[in-house]
Amino acid sequence: MSETHLYPVSEETAKAAWVDNAKYLEMYEKSVSDPEGFWAEHGKRIDWMKPFTQVKDVTFTVPGVSIKWFHDGTLNASVNCLDRHLETRGDQTAIIWEGDDPADDAHITYRDLYIRTCKLANALRAKGVKKGDRVCIYMPMIPEAAVAMLACARIGAIHSVVFGGFSPDSLAGRIQDSECCAVITADEGLRGGRKVPLKANTDKALETCPSVSTVLVVRRTGGDVAMKDGRDVWYHEAVEGQPETCEPEEMNAEDPLFILYTSGSTGKPKGVLHSTGGYMVYTSMTHQYVFDYKDGEVYWCTADVGWVTGHSYIVYGPLANGAVTLMFEGVPNYPTTSRFWEVCDKHKVSIFYTAPTAIRALMRDGEEPVKKTSRASLRLLGSVGEPINPEAWEWYHRVVGEHRCPIVDTWWQTETGGILITPLPGATDLKPGSATRPFFGVKPLIVDSEGGPLEGACEGNLCIAESWPGQMRTVYGDHARFEQTYFSTYKGLYFTGDGCRRDADGYYWITGRVDDVINVSGHRMGTAEVESALVAHSKVAEAAVVGYPHDIKGQGIYAYVTLVAGEEPTEELRKELVQWVRKEIGPIASPDVIQWAPGLPKTRSGKIMRRILRKIAENDFGALGDTSTLADPGVVDDLIDNRPAT
Ligand code: WTA
DSSP states (O other): OOOOOOBOOOHHHHHHSSOOHHHHHHHHHHHHHOHHHHHHHHGGGSOOSBOOSOOEEEEOOSSOOEEEESTTOEEOHHIIIIIHHHHHHTTSEEEEEEOSSTTOEEEEEHHHHHHHHHHHHHHHHHTTOOTTOEEEEEOOSSHHHHHHHHHHHHHTOEEEEOOTTSOHHHHHHHHHHTTOSEEEEESOEEETTEEEOHHHHHHHHHTTOTTOOEEEEEOSSOOOOOOOTTTEEEHHHHHTTOOSOOOOOOEETTSEEEEEEEOOSSSSOEEEEEESHHHHHHHHHHHHHHTTOOTTOEEEEOOOTTSHHHIIIIIIHHHHTTOEEEEEOSOTTSSOTTHHHHHHHHHTEEEEEEOHHHHHHHHTTOSHHHHTSOOTTOOEEEEESSOOOHHHHHHIIIIISTTTSOEEEEBOOGGGSSOOBOOOTTTOOBOTTOOBSBOTTOOEEEEOTTOOBOOSSEEEEEEEOSOOTTOOOEETTOHHHHHHHHHTTTTTSEEEEEEEEEOTTSOEEEEEESSSEEEETTEEEEHHHHHHHHHTSTTEEEEEEEEEEETTTEEEEEEEEEEOTTOOOOHHHHHHHHHHHHHHTOGGGOOSEEEEOSSOOBBTTSOBOHHHHHHHHTTOGGGOOOOTTBSOTHHHHHHHHTOOOO
């Protein structure tokens, strides 16, 4: 592996930042040598109704994994995001909303956001929603999405946000798993000038979701939608006349704040459950230090609230810090590929946080669409969701940031709640492609396949040795699956599912997933989910799905499909299967390649040898390894001979 260029912290940046390198080393040392003392101090950064006296009570041993932080304290997350700012910054903008159409935007102050949240919270209470109930949010990127999350938090309801790109089936599965009593949605979403039929999808999903008795519908496009009597209510009618204040529910630190479904290597998506106190402490603290956020700056994270990045770094972290957070409804290439940078200029964005896939897609269009904008307001860039290749990093740094803006490559997961490995702009010399060093309180451990800890420069599987406050607490309704997935592979450690290299300077380089999860444009996808969608088609006998390198998406979806006897592998059927998967899961799961496979390479005991399928998908036929244990080695030659061009 070639050692890369080092980008040292400038003296100016170090001086202006919350922490420079000396301070980072000092704080990090304290955070790992005395976690109780460290977090007792930093736990106070948020407002507690009843202050905590206990800091941490954690065991990573299976069975009996239990994670508790600040567990005798009480608080309310919405109070931390709203009420506590009213006196000092009630008239300051909380959310800048930029619509899909560049002519549409809005500034919402902290006081506005407080009032909107209270009104919706009251409306939900009036519908009988109470503490502990689950509410599904299936929304476009409009301010009401944030309001809905905060309103749930205010009354102690657990929100479950489902990405607006998911299909009715995927939505239904998530609603059923956590037995939501209500859904908050919109008539239609708007992305890149195209409409997304959110209400129609909801109606379809709810055919199989008897637990839902209330649907609130935001009028976004004014599109014609059906309203079911007794169940569906327009959002604007539900909040009309509701009081502008709402008594917040007093929540224990360990009461759940939200559930967010994410893909794993097996089975259906898991309901990752986050609790209130530790999550608020951790997201607000990482937002401040990683983005080196200073009062009044405009901060923009381009994620969707349907993903964890939107939860932690559009809504909870920034709002807890009284930040100005920008929420974008649209896409990077609409109306033109200058859109991101035009929005930066229009709203004077200082901090910009996006995914490598967006950078790679924009790179393809050259420098001109970037250079015709000013971007003078930018001072810090961020990256999240997948490894950023050094070429994309360099382009981001040189073209977008004009060598002026440090890049924070932040590694974390839905499960971790917040950023775990990342540079701090005033402290960390940067290496393109490396997530660099751990955040305060985070103890990464690289282990070999037997679980033996590796020292110094090494490569292996990434585990985290100690808990941090933002860690997920359980899989909703299935604690055994939580223990099995994360704590049973390597004894006493949290296993991330990622491979990782540590270099001689102690910098971490995430190499990608080591399990059957693939990362498509920064979206996690379980290969098993795509396989079961394919097999659900009447003409498919068997399917095996793997990832392969894709220039823009990072990884693409490569599906090997065996048809039932008598079915012809035609171009029409290929298209039909792609459409089928889109319909079953959502457009993000569309296979990029379908290869007809008369047979799949299997061991004599019938296990599909995915290692071989991955190699063929990667066009790497020289490294197939031992195929002698295959039941029918001829299958492999056939697959190689018929591999479609990618
Ligand atoms: C990958 C997104 C390399 C990783 C916040 C992880 C990354 C998965 C990075 C989690 C990064 C995320 N560098 N890989 N900076 N950030 N990943 O749950 O494989 O959607 O396990 O959370 O994305 O994806 P998730």
